[in-house]
Amino acid sequence: MNDVDGFLAAVPAANRQAFLDHATAALPLFKEYGALRVVECWGDDVPDGKVTDFRGAVQAKADEVVVFSWIEWPSKPVRDAGMKRMMEDPRMRDMTMPFDGQRMIFGGFQPILDA
DSSP, X not given: OOEEEEEEEEEEGGGHHHHHHHHHHHHHHHHHXXXXXXXXXXXXXXXXXXXXXXXXXXXXXXXXEEEEEEEEESOHHHHHHHHHHHHHOHHHHTOOOSSOGGGOEEXXXXXXXXX
């Protein structure tokens, strides 16, 4: 079964196009290093929770939108090698993120149900 990297970030609403441009520029690199699929989702119904929520997880400010993204890889070994190469690639290192990357949360996941 495939392996998935998941990401959650707070992006200033005014940076929507800059975020899309950034994601579009990074896409060929992820594909080059083995990613099967990259999905970027701009929040349009992200409610505040009573205990915790997406906005709180990334400390989103009033003028920020929560973005939920994932990258699908064919396997964990391909994911591990691909992410390592991505982080070492000067094309990726030289990209400026249009959001505060320190508040982004991410992790690797193995699907256990895909229907």
